[in-house]
Amino acid sequence: MSDVNLQRRVKRHIQAPEHDFFAVTAPGLEDLCAAELANLGAAQTTSLAGGVAFHGRLEAMLQANLWLRTAGRVLMRLADFRVRTWADLTRQAAAVPWELLLPADGSSLDVRVSLHESNLHHAGRVAEEIFWAAAKAMERQGLTAPVKALPGQDDALILQVRGVDRRASISLDTSGAHLHKRGYRQATAKAPLRETLAAALLMLCGYDGSRPLLDPMCGAGTLAIEAALMARALPPGLGRDFAFQRLAFHRPAAWAHLQKTAAANALAVPPAPIFAGDRLKSGLELAQANAARAGVAQSIQWGQADFFERPAPTATAGLVVINPPYGKRLGSVSQAEQIVRRIGRHLAEHYRGWRCGVVLYLPQWAELLGLEQIASLEVPHGGLKVTMFCGQVAG
Ligand SMILES: C[S@@+](CC[C@H](N)C(=O)[O-])C[C@H]1O[C@@H](n2cnc3c(N)ncnc32)[C@H](O)[C@@H]1O
Numbered sequence: 001m002s003d004v005n006l007q008r009r010v011k012r013h014i015q016a017p018e019h020d021f022f023a024v025t026a027p028g029l030e031d032l033c034a035a036e037l038a039n040l041g042a043a044q045t046t047s048l049a050g051g052v053a054f055h056g057r058l059e060a061m062l063q064a065n066l067w068l069r070t071a072g073r074v075l076m077r078l079a080d081f082r083v084r085t086w087a088d089l090t091r092q093a094a095a096v097p098w099e100l101l102l103p104a105d106g107s108s109l110d111v112r113v114s115l116h117e118s119n120l121h122h123a124g125r126v127a128e129e130i131f132w133a134a135a136k137a138m139e140r141q142g143l144t145a146p147v148k149a150l151p152g153q154d155d156a157l158i159l160q161v162r163g164v165d166r167r168a169s170i171s172l173d174t175s176g177a178h179l180h181k182r183g184y185r186q187a188t189a190k191a192p193l194r195e196t197l198a199a200a201l202l203m204l205c206g207y208d209g210s211r212p213l214l215d216p217m218c219g220a221g222t223l224a225i226e227a228a229l230m231a232r233a234l235p236p237g238l239g240r241d242f243a244f245q246r247l248a249f250h251r252p253a254a255w256a257h258l259q260k261t262a263a264a265n266a267l268a269v270p271p272a273p274i275f276a277g278d279r280l281k282s283g284l285e286l287a288q289a290n291a292a293r294a295g296v297a298q299s300i301q302w303g304q305a306d307f308f309e310r311p312a313p314t315a316t317a318g319l320v321v322i323n324p325p326y327g328k329r330l331g332s333v334s335q336a337e338q339i340v341r342r343i344g345r346h347l348a349e350h351y352r353g354w355r356c357g358v359v360l361y362l363p364q365w366a367e368l369l370g371l372e373q374i375a376s377l378e379v380p381h382g383g384l385k386v387t388m389f390c391g392q393v394a395g
Contacts, residue, residue: 069199093133118163176243212318221287
């Protein structure tokens with residue numbers, strides 16, 4: 001097929017029409033992500049287990065990748081069908097216009113399959129079927145076919161196949177590296193909070209940048225940095241690359257325009273102060289280096305301090321967010337419990353009228369804080385389940 005002809009088909013079949021997309025989230029974050037998508041103006045958003053479905057043209061997918069703070073990746077649905085026999089899968093895979101989607105540069109392709117009570121049974125065979133459908137379609141058009149990704153290869157394009165009962169779907173990943181990898185956090189302290197979870201805790205507490213914020217045990221600085229990005233209306237994806245930039249339908253000019261508009265609309269300074277502290281100098285330096293990479297080092301007021309030895313940093317009540325230290329060993333579990341208790345006492349004494357968001361490693365610790373509960377959410381984090389708790393300190 002000639003280049004012009006191919007471009008014309010890309011325009012007609014991929015760039016012009018609307019598509020179904022799916023923003024994948026950690027279980028528990030679906031509703032926060034749905035609210036983010038609604039804010040972006042995405043159409044037909046539906047919260048489902050493990051993510052949010054939405055609908056729109058390619059620009060909606062670009063915006064989702066650029067702006068979503070709680071999602072892990074954004075998938076583009078290529079097919080969603082009833083499957084009874086292998087022939088159904090073969091036919092559906094052959095109907096996907098692969099040559100309008102995949103780059104003709106021999107990129108590695110990783111076909112990931114998850115089956116639940118599916119009558120497809122054999123995940124390996126499903127992956128083979130889909131890979132070869134894509135490769136042969138490319139070859140038929142005289143285009144360089146993809147190659148199979150090696151195990152653990154992290155720069156491969158990803159196709160996701162999901163089979164549940166008698167339905168199956170084929171999706172193309174548009175994000176690439178997980179969206180929590182914003183690109184700013186190279187230096188990590190112990191037990192850093194995933195960026196998506198940090199953003200989720202802030203959202204759960206209703207943070208919008210208009211009131212003061214304190215992250216007194218900042219470690220790698222994730223909570224304070226995510227807060228600064230939110231307060232200044234800076235998209236979390238401004239400093240990184242995405243898989244969609246490699247796809248056949250990508251329009252660099254449209255993408256550049258979205259990035260430029262976002263950067264131009266961002267606030268130069270946060271509307272209310274953001275404070276971050278840690279008792280360790282080394283922790284603080286790490287956080288400052290990460291914040292500098294995120295472009296928000298100047299948006300945060302840093303101070304080396306022990307949280308328990310300081311009063312609130314400002315007389316105006318705001319939000320204090322804390323990811324307290326936690327260890328899995330028995331001794332450190334009871335120590336962590338003591339810290340949560342101490343946080344509760346310190347808040348009651350010095351933070352009257354403030355709101356507080358805390359990451360708790362056991363849900364029952366919420367009671368130790370002695371706060372009036374506003375919201376609470378359980379989410380998986382690093383092989384554990386953590387509770388994101390938001391409470392109000394009595395005024
Ligand atoms: C689990 S880490 C925080 C991780 C951080 N949220 C992140 O994502 O990188 C806990 C941090 O609390 C700090 N810390 C512990 N006790 C403290 C205290 N009393 N005052 C201030 N910082 C403290 C530790 O130095 C450590 O950096």
